[in-house]
Amino acid sequence: MGKPAEKAFYRFVVLFFNCLVTFGSYFCFDIPSVLQDQFQGNLTCPNSTVSNGTSANGTAECVEGLGMTPEEYNLLYAIYAWTNALVVIMAGFLIDKLGNCFGVFLFSFLTVLGSTIFALGSHFKGTSYLLPLMLTGRLLFGSGNGSLTLVQNRITSFWFKGKELALAFGLTLAFSRLGSVLNFFLTQKFEANFGLQWTLWGGTLLCVLGFLAAITVSMLDKVGMRQLGLDGAIQEESRKVRVQDVGKLSLRYWLLVLTIMFFYNGIFPFVADASFCPLVHDRLSQHCSTHLVHLKRCNCFLCQDYVGLRGVFAVGCAVLTLPVFALLAFTFVPPLVSTIWLGVTYSFAAASMWPSIPLVVPQATLGTAMGLATSVQMIGIGLSNLFVGQILGTKSSDAKIPLWRWQRMMIFMLGNTICCIVTSIILNIVDHRQGGTLNKTTKRNATEESPGTAEQDSLLQGQEEFDGDDPGQSISINRS
Template sequence: MPNLEIGVSDNRSHDHAWDCHKLLTAECVYQLETASYVCNMVRAAAKAYYRFILLIFNCLLTFGSYFCFDMPSVLQQQFQGNLTCLNSTETNRTTDCVEGLGMTPQQYNLLYAIYAWTNAVVVTLSGFFIDKLGSGVGIILFSILIVLGSATFALGSHFKGTCYLLPLMLIGRLLFGSSNGSLIIAQDRIIAFWFKGKELSLAFGLQLTCSRLGSVLNFFLTPSIERNFGIQWTLWGGMLLCVLSFFSAIIVSVLDKVGTKQLGLDAVLLEDSKKVRFQDIRYLSLRYWLLVVTIMFFYNGIFPFVADASKFIQDKYSGYSQQEASYVAGAIYDASLLLFSIAGILVDYVGLRAVIALISAVLTLPVFALLAFTFVPPLVSTIWLGVTYSFAAASLWPSVFLVVPQANIGIALGLATTVQMIGSGLCNLIVGQLLGNQSRSLKIPVWHWQRVMIFLLANIISCVIASIFLNIVDKQEGGVLNMTTKRSEAVQEETQEPSETSPLLREQ
């Protein structure tokens, strides 16, 4: 019996010790899981913090170039004004004679056309170059070219009345066009890499908001600056903003390089870049090409209108000074400045990108009808156009990232920009022809402007047709563009690569 009691006592002690061991083990596992969860949360927070710091500087990349792009639109009277206004008082100088560079309407529209053409020729090759060498190298190179282009453009304005004026300004726009579209591709590629997922449209919307802030400030500030300092120094001021954007390019390049290295993806991205071939273009889907055509026709209505909007408002509607007309024309960018981020959040939340693009195009149709056939205050039309433009841009451009592989985003964006710029360039030329070549006339007949608005309306109608086909093909090919948010997140979780969930800061 004593031996039995001892055995039972030993067994009880052993069981008690085993229970304590299990409790301790469970407690340790719980603590380890808690610590791991907290660590992952900290890492995720660090990753988000890093991404949004990079986003801030990435947004500033195109602030200067967007400010400079539409400076001719704001100063259209000065570009087309007389070389001299002799024997004129300050009062009648502003009403009867505007001293400027002496360009014809066709020469003026050529400034926008050559920008679009150069973009069209260069951006596809630039996209391939970015896919091969990386976004960091691209943004540095293209930012330098933007500075050179804006400086050459400003230099050309000092040669008014000579045969050097137009060639120098065209060379400046050529350099500017060859690099600005390419810089936007590199900028978008960085967004696609760091914000792939539910924040994609939000990041893209914030980027467009900052870029359009440059456009808005141009419409508000440039007329006053020109009155005080003259057209030459105004153009040089725009060049200085491009220099500031160049410094942002250096910061973005460093942050992108350090971030990918911390993620351990630098070697993977390098290996993927080696696999990129220009021949991959032939594998792009019908859905991608319909998306490109939709983008082209929508922007065919926007950009040519903005280029001449200030002059159009002064010619058709009475009582608008140059500065007031610039403010009204700039309302397109004012509205988009306020709405890009909101539109991005809504598109991320709802999904249905192709449907939103179609609705945006349909709602744009009345804008050009009002401009062509009525005398409704132009501010109504420009704000309306800014609203539809915001939702169209927030749904269309991020959709490119969803229908092409990550490694080919540069080429895909380059092709899309090429097609868009070919369309815009041709439209600028057609608008110039429709307005006529009545030398340096400061007043263009209203019926000429009516023809222009009808032409722009035809482009938006074509956009509606293209977006209808886009929705049909997207449904046939799986409906990725029109996925609702929950369904989209489920698909992403099923197909997500391990590298996309890696923390930004790995343990050393």
Template sequence: MASPAEKAYYRFVVLFFNCMLTFGSYFCFDIPSVLQEQFQGNLTCLNSTVSNGTKCVEGLGLTPQEYNLLYAIYAWTNAVVVIMAGFLIDKLGNRFGVLFFSSLAVLGSAIFALASHFKGTYLLPLMLTGRLLFGSGNGSLTIVQNRITAFWFRGKELALAFGLTLAFSRLGSVLNFFLTQRFETQYGMQWTLWGGTLLCVLGFLSAITVSVLDKVGTKQLGLDGAIQEESRKVRVRDVRLLSLRYWLLVFTIMFFYNGIFPFIADASKFIQDKYSGYSQKEAAYIAGAVYDSSLVLSAAVGILVDYVGLRGVFAVLCAVMTLPVFGLLAFTFVPPLISTIWLGVTYSFAAASMWPSIPLLVPQATLGTAMGLATSVQMIGVGVSNLIVGQILGSKTSEIPLWRWQCMMIFLLINTISCVITSTILNIVDGKQGGALNNTTKRSVDQNADVQTDREPLLSAGEEERTNASTSINTT
């Protein structure tokens, strides 16, 4: 008689709680984007207007450079921490990773909320400390989340599972853009930030649940011992054997996200500065449409990619289709909602085709390390991009000139062009090395040896020390 862990419903229960790991942290991540006016607002408003006649907004008094530093420090922290985090997850297991890193996300969001009580000298250092810890937890939590998803859905509904994971995360982002500004108006910034912390606590409770389900399930499948044995044999030097295809995929991901995240961080203020007639709430809704589209489409796009395959082709297409977005934003006055919805569509295809491709190119035992490296490179790029955007926009807290916004969009466009180049080279190399990324679903099953191409060097390099346990893991 089949054990519960062998049935489809069990892995989807695991998937549900796995998805909830990052719901609250994604909500918290973009709270500054919705409340950018308050973060950059004046410390005090003695009069209803300031000298240039605009309405005075009372807030924390951050400059645009300091505000963008909140996103940059998050990205830099990820870049440094996730490399070691991925290796530790491979070495110590999913249960350690999911509990430890979710607790860091809670601690970081709590310190960030606490910082809002200190207007003055301690404000920025506390906020940066909070974002540093929050980034350490949330970025690493995404790695273990992807590792759990890859284990339970490898060879099954992998892209769908990744799509649903993204959808739940983006649900947190969408609700942030819809609810945060209203909540702040009624209860103030401090209570708003503490509310985000409570949502991170919800993620920690989900971490406890998914760790129990993962432990019970692997024991029922008889794989717990094999996984632990493989984890003990993971070595740092295995990193040098990662293939060219893997690195091309990593840089494709980096360049694509270099366009997405820095834009969303400043989108609300950009819309208010360039397009007339939009309130802060309306601008936040329009900026959040990127996540709205992703939320609606992620599951369907995941099913499509699972059915069709051709992940490399989708990676090129979504990069090419993103080019007009930043062109429209830079050089036209086409309503911004068109651009943000369009960007959300291409983002959905990118997430469903790029990230699920990594498990096809590395062994299960080193997946955490590979995911960590990919996340690190992505966050280095995003962090540098956030800094460059901050320099482009300048240090004044008042309305930013349109020519500066145009320069920002051109910079994001250059990153997207770079993504087109790297994804095209990726497809060329993939075609010469067996075409694992562009196999259709049926061919992927029938020609499993092709999927293993990049994993063979890793296995053969330590053949005398390794077992065939990863093979049995991959067939679950």
């Protein structure tokens, strides 16, 4: 009778709790986007005109809120991105050195602490403490949430290595985005009934539930390692990880990182600001169409498991995203069409890009590699949020932003998509010259793998060829 950790059900139990780790934090992350009216609303309104949106006849009414300007509001997202960019590099290295239990506990706790301070800041409306407290909360929240995703991906890539890896990645992302979807459906109604402050505290409670899930998955991971007899070997491999290993990351890895950065530069700032954009005048267009498609991500990742061709998908998604912002900026095509289109390409892009990273880096430095990738991505997103804030250009929370400024914002998104196309094409060229790892089809993979691989083989494989700067290099890989 085998040990529980050697059976398939055990790794799916790990996956279940691993999915729950970031559910609450993703819910919290997009609360400002859903409640942008309240964050940028007036500090006071005459009692007869207070509203949570628009009146029945379609005319805008006074929305009472925190009184933030567009620049201050975008700074909430920019500081989150900058914090990720700085913290995740060291976080990835620490995870490689100290293991998953340390990482998942620390970073999940930071999301709870950050969301708590963020909610507390909302009680200081109209004072000079409001913005510093809320920025501090987003800073701590960003320190935890981005790094927490690294641990989550690291756990997934070990327990499902060689076994439905892309599907497992898809499920973790789908659960995370389920938090975003429920945020869209529930947050506005909750805020209308209980107010902004209690809404933010509700998000904090969800982060606490994620913290409990993090403790559970860390225990399952540790017990499973012990049952498989890998805990000693893992600690030994962890001690070998050095900062100098970053220099061994291949050109393909860096091209993949740039491709991810440019693609997300056109997504996150768009989601953050589109609820105020007259070019996307329907909230259903901005949130529902985009986030509901995120729930279909597991299908996209399952497709990648069976089809492969990740490099080709990356180019295709970038090319197909190109018309979205042009349609929004210069045509009268209903915005629902463009945003659903964007949601579909986003889903397939995520399925092709992020699971490609474990294919081009050694497993022992996966945490560091994922941290660097997230850092570069967040640097780009943070700068993009700042640029968008400057493009929209108003200093007043109640000033109407002219249409031509929104068009310039869409042109900026369009430019990022063009850069994504360029880097993804170069990535495919380099990958082809180094063996075509990213574009291997299922048929090719099947002929290269020996038949009859046992369940435990996916967990215990000790050597794997790593196609880096030296195509013939072979590196021992274990997970810490």
